[in-house]
Amino acid sequence: MTSKEIGKIVKFHRKQSGLTQKQLADLAGIGKSVVFDIEKGKETVQLNSLLKVFSVLNIRIDLKSPIIHLIEKDNEES
Amino acid sequence: MTSKEIGKIVKFHRKQSGLTQKQLADLAGIGKSVVFDIEKGKETVQLNSLLKVFSVLNIRIDLKSPIIHLIEKDNEES
DNA sequence: GTAAAATTACCGTTATAGCAGTAAAATATG
DNA sequence: CATATTTTACTGCTATAACGGTAATTTTAC
Numbered sequence: 718m719t720s721k722e723i724g725k726i727v728k729f730h731r732k733q734s735g736l737t738q739k740q741l742a743d744l745a746g747i748g749k750s751v752v753f754d755i756e757k758g759k760e761t762v763q764l765n766s767l768l769k770v771f772s773v774l775n776i777r778i779d780l781k782s783p784i785i786h787l788i789e790k791d792n793e794e795s
Numbered sequence: 796m797t798s799k800e801i802g803k804i805v806k807f808h809r810k811q812s813g814l815t816q817k818q819l820a821d822l823a824g825i826g827k828s829v830v831f832d833i834e835k836g837k838e839t840v841q842l843n844s845l846l847k848v849f850s851v852l853n854i855r856i857d858l859k860s861p862i863i864h865l866i867e868k869d870n871e872e873s
Numbered sequence: 874g875t876a877a878a879a880t881t882a883c884c885g886t887t888a889t890a891g892c893a894g895t896a897a898a899a900t901a902t903g
Numbered sequence: 904c905a906t907a908t909t910t911t912a913c914t915g916c917t918a919t920a921a922c923g924g925t926a927a928t929t930t931t932a933c
Contacts, residue, residue, distance in 0.1 A: 754891090761843050781854070787807075816880070828920095
């Protein structure tokens with residue numbers, strides 16, 4: 718997955734949601750320039766900004782690897 | 796997926812690979828502090844840095860959404 | 874236990890991302 | 904077509920991430 722692919726996916730979802738870049742930016746709480754940059758495939762955007770945009774657009778991140786299932790989830794409350 | 800979860804996943808994969816933070820940083824071409832920050836769950840790291848680390852550790856990103864399958868892949872060469 | 878290695882934390886400096894404003898170009902709408 | 908909207912592009916300014924150095928703490932190995 719490259720930043721350019723991520724940009725395409727973001728743009729597609731924004732369009733499908735009927736949002737302008739400015740609207741998405743406001744909903745995500747970031748600047749319009751950053752939305753533009755993300756869609757353009759800029760590599761140096763902050764994870765921060767990307768996660769906010771994903772959240773607004775209902776995009777989930779899955780990380781995959783040959784060994785990822787070995788991680789134990791120890792997040793239970795006592 | 797939060798940055799903290801990402802951090803845990805990165806740390807787990809680095810350990811499994813038998814790498815120190817410094818070694819991973821060098822392989823990824825980023826500073827050791829950034830590896831430390833990623834594993835700590837820092838939200839403001841650059842996508843850049845994260846993608847390099849993922850690449851070294853063989854972690855793939857999948858983006859999921861209810862409508863993502865509607866995107867057409869038009870990346871064929873002529 | 875001690876020593877070595879690794880991780881975590883802090884620092885000052887430098888590089889640069891985020892930002893809002895604006896303008897130009899592209900796209901959509903009547 | 905004309906015109907409104909949106910997107911793209913550019914520009915300083917400000918905030919801050921990246922970086923390497925170092926020190927303190929923690930973990931590992933003997």
